[in-house]
Amino acid sequence: MALKRETYRIDVSNDVVRVRQVARSWAAELKFSLVDQTKFVTATSELARNTLEHGGGGTMTAEIVENGTKKGIRLIFDDQGPGIANIELALRDGYTSAGGMGLGLSGSKRLVNEFEINSEPGRGTTVTIIRWK
Amino acid sequence: MxxxxxxxxxxxxxxxxxxxxxxxxxxxxxxxxxxxxxxxxxxxxxxxxxxxxxxxxxxxxxxxxxxxxxxxxxxxxxxxxxxxxxxxxxxxxxxxxxxxxxxxxxxxxxxxxxxxxxxxxxxxxxxxxxxxxxxxxxxxxxxxxxxxxxxLELSTPVVKLWDGILALPLIGTLDSARTQVVMESLLTAIVDTNSQVAIIDITGVPTVDTLVAQHLIKTITAARLMGADCYLSGIRPAIAQTIVHLGIDLTDIQTKAKLSDAFALALQRSGKTVVSTKGSAPKPKEL
Amino acid sequence: MDRIPILKVGDCLLVTIQVDMHDELAMSLQEDLTSQIARYGSRGVLIDISSLEIVDSFIGRMLANIAAMSRVLDAQTVLTGMQPAVAITLVELGMALPGIKTALNVERGMQLLQEYMDEGPEPEETDGSEA
Incomplete structure (x- = not known):
């Protein structure tokens, strides 16, 4: 059950900046602490860049979710790119397919409370994260 | 019905x-x-x-x-x-x-x-x-x-020992939630007081397991990223043994047995010494 | 296309990053800096990030690259003013930036660079702790 829901396109690198700002303003709206905001925005940045560079562009859907007394933000990054063949390997620290430092997926997983990834080669990738307040 | x-x-x-x-x-x-x-x-x-x-x-x-x-x-x-x-x-x-x-x-x-x-x-x-x-x-x-x-609010006092030298005496068990609060208040205090050195004293921490050690290392690494040095003091012999047995690597971290030793090191690094003004003044404390 | 301004102060180059950078902007800063170090024979580079609200792995990598490249060109890089929340996040992300010297603010960063330049060119690893 989502209390608020928006979807944003991620097609160029300026969109990564824009979804970062969206993540920031939503986190501020839910009164996340400064450190939690920073972690959440950083994770958003990593995953949005993944969507852009590995998925060839896609969307980010943001939702405010509730679980009992606590509120949180769920972000869903969706692309129709080549997908990931070996998710376990992709989640390992230091694994990189694009010449980065290999901290995009594994690092952002450590910055959020819930992290789920679904991918099939040729069908694209969906990453869902939740950060609770 | x-x-x-x-x-x-x-x-x-x-x-x-x-x-x-x-x-x-x-x-x-x-x-x-x-x-x-x-x-x-x-x-x-x-x-x-x-x-x-x-x-x-x-x-x-x-x-x-x-x-x-x-x-x-x-x-x-x-x-x-x-x-x-x-x-x-x-x-x-x-x-x-x-x-x-x-x-x-x-x-x-x-x-x-x-x-x-x-x-x-x-x-x-x-x-x-x-x-x-x-x-x-x-x-x-x-x-x-x-x-x-x-x-959580009660348990993390950051104290100023000298201009540019902070100390954080930790008491009790460290879990993830508490470490985050500890980390934040220490790092914020470093910025607020413009301190070059922070000493984390763990005399009051009953046990140091792998998780606690990781939390401490993270805090010290974060302080370094901000440009401050962080020393670890108050390591009791039993804890030193545990650290070695668990294979925790503290080689990149400046450790001292006592808070006073860490403070003396901090003073020395910032170019200060403590001298006695009474009687035959003993030599400044050697490290 | 917009660029991040680089100031030349004596033997040093000074950069203050104040905007939320997109990736191309970060890449162009990296190129501009290295070419200016070579051009002026600069001995020190100071990058102030006190107004940056986040540093993700891309920006982190760029900073590490700048430090490594300037070292090759015989210049020392100092990173100043990282916010506590940013530092905590970077550590959690797994980026400790081990090769970069850091300082609390621009003033101390300049001191650090000055000490380095006074000492002479030999590289030394004191891990940010100046005597």
Whole structure:
């Protein structure tokens, strides 16, 4: 059950900046602490860049979710790119397919409370994260 | 409309007095709650229950909304008064016997119907009592959560030892939530006081396991990223042994056995010494 | 296309990153800095990030690259003013930026660079702790 829901396109690198700002303003709206905001925005940045560079562009859907007394933000990054063949390997620290430092997926997983990834080669990738307040 | 609702409606007064005497023998806590209050609560709950059960036998339906709301208030006030969750549940459960008695008297001639109706009424009361327990525990959780937050605030004092030198004396067990608060308050204090050195003293930390060590290393790494040095002091011999046995790597971290040693090092690094002004002044402390 | 300004102060280059950078902007800063170090023969680079609200792995990598590249060109890089929340997040992300010297603010960063330049060109690893 989502209390608020928006979807944003991620097609160029300026969109990564824009979804970062969206993540920031939503986190501020839910009164996340400064450190939690920073972690959440950083994770958003990593995953949005993944969507852009590995998925060839896609969307980010943001939702405010509730679980009992606590509120949180769920972000869903969706692309129709080549997908990931070996998710376990992709989640390992230091694994990189694009010449980065290999901290995009594994690092952002450590910055959020819930992290789920679904991918099939040729069908694209969906990453869902939740950060609770 | 099944029959137990009609029986309850017809015998409201008898059930109430039966319920009250049942509570008086089994579940009363005269030390916590007076007669008048318990009578009021029982009367109100029975009225709401009778009313709701006339239209529905599903606790989730809208008919039971006011009953549930009332039980929530009951749970809250009982928890505040010091009842246990079990005692709070018994308040609802003790209604069973007088209700069953009334059913037995009304359906003497038809045992199979009696069983069905007792089952239906019992089921409903069980659900309501479960709801009461859930509420009671929910309130308790809120209290625990609040206390945890208060404790976190109390437990992380950052003290200034000298211009540019901070100390964080840690006492008690370090878990993830506490470490984050500790980390934040130390790093914020470094910026606020423009301090070059911070000393984390773990004399009061009972054990250092892999997780605690990782938390400490993270804090020290974060301080370094901001441009401050962080020393670790107060490492007791037992903890030093544990650290080595667990294979925790502290080679990149400046450690000292005592807070005073770490402070002396911090003074030395910032180009200061301590000298005695009395008698034959001893040499400045060697490190 | 917009660019991050680089100030030349004596033997040093000074950069203050104040905007939420997109990736191309970060890449162009990296290129501009290295070419200016070579051009002026600069001995020190100071990058102030006190107004940056986040540093993700891309920006972190760029900072590490700048430090490594300037070292090759015989210049020392100092990173100043990282916010506590940013530092905590970077550590959690797994980026400790081990090769970069850091300082609390621009003033101390300049001191650090000055000390380095006074000492002479030989590289030394004191892990940010100046005597």
């Amino acid at each position: 099944s029959a137990f609702q009609q029986v309850i409606k017809a015998n409201e007064t008898a059930i109430l007095s039966g319920w009250l005497s049942e509570m008086a023998t089994s579940t009363r806590r005269t030390d916590l709650m007076g007669d008048t209050e318990i009578r009021q609560q029982a009367t109100e709950l029975l009225r709401l229950f009778t009313e709701a059960s006339q239209t529905s036998s599903d606790v989730q339906s809208a008919a039971f909304a006011s009953t549930k709301e009332f039980l929530k208030d009951v749970a809250k006030s009982r928890m505040d008064q010091g009842f246990t969750p079990a005692e709070t549940a018994l308040f609802v459960l003790s209604m069973k016997q007088p209700v069953f008695n009334a059913l037995r008297d009304a359906m003497k001639s038809n045992p199979s119907e009696l069983v069905t109706e007792i089952w239906a009424a019992g089921n409903l009361l069980d659900k309501l009592s479960m709801l009461t327990v859930t509420n009671a525990i929910g309130f308790r959780e809120l209290t625990i959560q609040r206390q945890q937050e208060e404790m």
